[in-house]
Every structure is written in structure tokens, then in C-alpha cells.
Amino acid sequence: MSGRAGHALSLQGLSKRYGSFVAVQDASLEVGSGRFLTLLGPSGSGKTTILMMIAGFVEPSEGRVLLDGRDITAVPPERREFGMVFQGYALFPHMTVAENVAFPLRVRRLGRAERDARVRATLDLVQLDQFADRRPSQLSGGQQQRVALARALVFDPALLLLDEPLSALDKKLRAELQDELKALHRRVGRTFINVTHDQEEALSLSDEIAILNAGRLVQVGAPSALYERPATRFVAGFLGRSNFVEGEAERDAGGIVLRRGGTRVLGVGEAPPGPALLSLRPEKITVLAEGEGEENVVEGRIAAWSYLGAGYAITVATADLGELKVHLPAWRIPLVPAEGMPVRLGWPRGAAVAVAEDPA
Template sequence: MSQAHALSLVGLTKRYGSFTAVNDVSLDVAQGQFLTLLGPSGSGKTTILMAIAGFVAPSAGAILLDGREITPLPPEKRDFGMVFQGYALFPHMTVAENLAFPLRVRGMERAERDTKIRATLDLVQLSQFAERRPSQLSGGQQQRVALARALVFEPNLLLLDEPLSALDKKLRAELQDELKTLHRRIGRTFINVTHDQEEAMSLSDTVAILNHGKLIQIGAPDALYDRPRTRFVAGFLGKSNMISGRIAERIGATARVSVGATTLTQRLATGATGDTVLLSLRPERIALLGDGETAENMVEGHVSAWSYLGAGHSLTVETTDLGSLRLTLPTWRAPFAPAEGLTLRLGWPSDAAAPVEDDGDE
């Protein structure tokens, strides 16, 4: 396999008349990295992928491969592999013939084609299906063929446009594991598009979160989840309790935050006394306090709703000053059967919540 390549977007913008689909997006994808563009419908992620592939001409900005601008190049000159949501396999061709097609287009000799096809089918564990047609394969097998066809000519990058969205939940989870393993084995640069948060977090080295055509935050999945920069990122990457308060006092890197009559202790790097602050507190960071147990932050409330999730219970607890707080309680540690009206004491440390910008999006 050929070496991995690095990609850079510099001020990438795409306008359709008065509508801006992508707004001044700049980011770097390192060699061998698995980057996912994540965002809701209309966030610009697919437009960015199509611009990288060469199917969409940017209105402004540049696309660079290993520091060399490729913005004017047509798709066939970029030599990128592409896997579409609907697989786009040729139904009248066998699996082997589907893989042979991009090699024939490149003028490769028959013997070399056959060698590459065998090696790539081995890579995706489909050697025994070489003579079958797509209609004789399951959805998961068809997706593996689409991956193999995109990899067989050793592309500069592999571009994935929601490749797993047509599969059921169990099969999608299995192929996520396979795709991650495949990425590690071949060391190629992957750029993936999805609106599925769990898929993005599971697959990627780096996630770029987009909204309304803008890049909101980029980073490792755990950093984005634990330290979201905005209300939108916190809400889009999972459930989060949003707590708004005012800094009553600063003591070094810690602040006392007033929320109604309740005072919270919160680790804060910035902010002055009197400033308002918005905190994102994940449900799993809240602990249920037993008799005599204490925490840096403690509140009391009653259960207003609950649901059983198998591995845990999701509880909604109504508090006087902080409103509704959602917490996740592992089933095996639950000391009681949840019931509406039950009074609970909740606690969390000063570094459990993350301060976020209030961008108005949830």
C-alpha cells in the first residue's frame, strides 16, 4: 500500500446564490488520521466532502494535499477513493469485476489487477464471494465490497459519505469495529461524514463538529465530549444538563457560582466576579449520595421521570434552583427501584461540569 497523505482546507467556502452552505472552514487532516465531519442535516459536512472529492467547486478557499494545492483538479486527477451511502456497486458485475473496474480505467495489466483484487478481498474478508453479484450479498457484505473497490487502487485518501447509515444497528456496530481495524491495518488517511454521534466517537481519531456551515469545534472525541466549547457541541454529543449561574466569588482556579439560593463550587479558568456562566454537566458525572455521604456540590430533589436502559437507569430529578437534572445510574449499582416522587440527594465534584459558550443552539 502507498503512503498516507495529509490534507488541509484553508478558508473553504461554498455559496449557492445567497445561501452559504460552507462558511470559511479551515482544518488540517494529518497523515494516516481518521477524521469525521459530524453535524446535523444542513451543517455543510457533505458539501465539504464533495469539495474534497472534486465534485463541488468552492466559491472561495483552497484544498491542499501534502501542501500542494489541488483545488482546480478534477476528481479523476485527485486519485481519492470514495464510498457512498448507497454503495453504488455495478449490479451486472461480480464482486471481482467491481473491483477490477477502477484498475482497468487506470490501464493496469490483467495479472497485476488480479493480484490487487485478491489482496484487497482478503483485506475485507470477502475472498470467497469474488464471483457473486451484489444482489447475492447481504447489506454488510455489499458495504465491504464498496470499501474494497475504493481501496483496491491504493488511493491518496479514502472519503466515506455516511457509509453505514443504510445498515441496521447491530450490523452498523459490527462494521464500525471492522472499519476501525481496517484503518489501523492499512494506515491510510480516512475522512468520514456522518450525523451519528456514536459512530463518530467510536471510529475517529479526530472529530470536526459543524453547524450552519461553520466549524464549531475540532478535537479528539474524548476532549470534545468532556470539554465542549459551546452549548451546541455539548447537546449534540450527548445528553447534558445545562446550568446557568453567576460567579459570586473566585478563589484561584475555583469559583463559587450562585444559581438561585444554591451555591456551586466550580473549576473555572476564566471569568470574573459578577459574570454569568453556563455549565454543561453530563448525567453520568452526577452521583447518588447515600446517608452521610458528601460532595463538593450537593443538591436535593425528587424523581419526576425515569426509564430503564438495560445497563442503567435514566432519572430526571426536579430541584428547587437547578431545575430538572438528568442522571444516569448503573443498574448493578442502583440501591433502590426508581419511582416517581422519590427524594434523592445528588452530588458531583468541582471539575465535573464544563463551562460552555451560550451560542443559542441546543
């Protein structure tokens, strides 16, 4: 790999329509040089369509794609010099690992000596140098994925585009490959654009996440910012799990006060007086021991519970707030849960975040 820096990508008002169906609507996005951005959303949200417009395989109905400020919207895919890793690897079964990785260099007519040197260096980068003479069928799924990554990187691409690259792997191997992919991104310094519907993968890998719903970009930001301060009900519910508390909001110096029945919930964020919605993550709620207090306290009874190894998932029925989901680490739970058991729940004001309802 050369020492050149990653490239900056800009999407300006991208839309894609297929007849009356709008796959992507007015998507604008800035990706800084060397960043790892993930396009995250459910099936049919438009994330793969955006990736294909970046790659040049799909022509936008409207808008522009810029690389380092240069308009490449009309540039054909083969001239964009982007590396691409597909969900199904797309390796040539009759070729060895080294031959698969060398293929983009042969297409570009590089000399044998330089081609061999680049292949060796790239296989070493993905820790597969000892498998150079094997065929894809002799490799595990994780090893095949690393071959696909090596082939996409060997010609020193301007961007690396990843279309759900880990979705075919089992959970344990996917977690291992996430760590490897993150480390690889740091080593090569390229700009990575990843597509996934896996929230944990997006949180683990990304410098920034762009969340899509029904063809629209609904929120973009760092993983921690999106998780801690979701803008809408959809973002709060899709990126992790959340309880939602509806009520009437009142202005307050520390944020907002939401009233529901006889219960007041202190929260943070912006909401005008009137109907409002708070998002409350299950892991931010605790079961209070006798005499223990918190900024928000609600009484209820355990309706259901599950032991998950590292913790407990508990559903608590409350009089005014309905059922609240609570996730507690097993090592610090102050009780042995049982259905019908009375409990007091508590959480800090900052755990309850005002979010907007999604547009119809």
C-alpha cells in the same frame, strides 16, 4: 495495498455559497497523515459539502484544498486519486464482487495479472475473498458495504472519503462494521475522512472530530477532549447528552463558582464574572447514599425514570437547578427508583464544565 504512508490534508478558509445561501463559511482544518477524521454535525450543517469540495465534485467559492502542501483546488476529481464510499454503496448490480472491485483498475488500464492480484489482496483485506463470484444482490448490506470499501481501496488512493457509509445498516450491524472499519484503517494506514451525523459512530471511529453547525466549524479535537471539554452549548448538547445550568459566575482558585438561587455549583473552565453556563453530563451525576458526600450536592425528587437494561435514566426535579437528567448503571444504583422519591445528587467539580453560549 502498497506500503506508502497516508497523506496530509489542509483546508484553508473554505467557503461555499449558493446565491445568498452560505453552505460552508470559512472552514480551516488540518488532517495529519494517516489520521481518521470525522466531520460531524446535524443535517444541513455543511459536512457533506466540505467532503464534496475535498473530493473535487464541488468548487469552493473561496479558499483552498491542499494535499501534502500542494494546492489541488483546481485539480479535477478523477485526477485527485481519492477513494470514495457512498451511503448507498453504488455497486454495479450486473457485475460480480470481483468485477466491481476490479472496475477502478480497468479504468486505469492495469494489466490482467496485476489487476487480479490486487483484487484478490483487497478482497482478502475486507474478508470477502470467498464471495468474489457473487453478485451484490446475493450479499447482505454489511457485505455490500465491504465491497464498496474494497473498490475504493484497490487502486491505492491518496485519501479515502466516506459519505455516511454505515447509515443504511441496522444498529447491531452498524456497530459491527464500525469495529471492522476502525481495524481496516489501522491495517491500511491511509488518511480517512468520514462524514456522519451519528455521535456514537464519530466517537468510536475517529482520531479527531470536526463538529459543524450551520456551515461553521465550531470545534475540532480528539473525541475524548471534545466530550470532556466542549467549548459551546451546541457541542455539549450534540456530542452526547448534557444538563445545562445557568447562573452568575464568580472567580475561584479552582475554576468557577456558579450561583443560582440559594445553590452554589463548583465548576471548571474559564468564565468572567456575570452570567455563565455549565455543562453537566448525566452519567457524571450520582445518587448519594445516606451520609455520603461530594463536592457538589443538590437535593430533589424523582420526577420520572426509565429502566434501560444496563442502567436507569432518571429525571430529578430540584428547587434551584430545575430538572437534572441522571444516568446510573443498574449494578450500582443505591435505590429502587419511584416517582416522588426524595434523593440527594452529587458530582465532582470537574464534571461541571463552563461552556459558551452559541452565537446568534
